Amino acid sequence: MALRASELQVGDRREAVLVEDLTRTQIVQYAGASGDYHPLHTDEVYAREVGGYAGVFAHGMLTMGITGRLLTDWVGDGRLTRFGVRFVRQVWPGDRLTAHATVEAIREEEGVHYVDLAVTTTNQDGDDVVSGYATARVDP
């Protein structure tokens, strides 16, 4: 069901825990699905000994992909017109990820109604891991 501009208000929010305990296997799944096989994400030995990191960490685009679910569950399928994020913090195996979206504006352009959303995803410490925006086409 598509959202209706007439039923939305600035400040309306949605949030959802999208990952309870991020696994290394999910990161590997994402490497295979996306084609980004950087060993910093999939190879603990490389990440520690060559990369100098505490271990593997998630692709930023995995976190963005996970975050997209909150948006499409809310605005409906095929309704997004824009989605952008900054990658703020690394996401590690074991992290719990909660995505948040808040209505910033409801507007009409050339007879088409849109909702602008502020989007963040936070980890179990409440720190942002990605921060950005989305716009969706909504019904009147």
Place this chain on the structure above:
Amino acid sequence: MVTPRLPIEAGSIMVFARAIGDPNPIYSDPEYARGTEVGGIIAPPTFTQSSAHYDPDFPLRPRIGEPWMGSGREPTGIQGGGPVGGAPGGGTGLHAEQHFEYHRPLRPGDVLTFETKRGRTWEKAGRRAGKLTFIETVIEYRDEHGELVVTVRNVGVRTERVVDQERG
């Protein structure tokens, strides 16, 4: 250079949706999808990221028969850890920003072509990572009719030193 093609396939959409942990049947169940507003399976919003599979020059994919920067007998198969991983204490390339503009949903059967253009480059002094160099790339995905389907703007950052964070 030949412009790479990205065939949109139902199986790839299903696998991608699983990887991002999205159980929405619009990505896997054609019968369900037929009864929805979009009328069929579509791809998740970040799906064009999988075009890396079709980019002949994508550097983050092992090449058959060539040394790879990941670990095998040694922590890396390439002297110094390869071009993107960085040596211990050295800098790393990281993804800073990603922006999508959607002109229409992607559907199985679409065959997109994509063209990558170098955008702006700028520098900034970082607190922990030393000098940061930002590099913007714009990728335009077009359908068989030349119509723009998705526009991607991606910003990468190269750091002088490794930026690590404690696990939560």
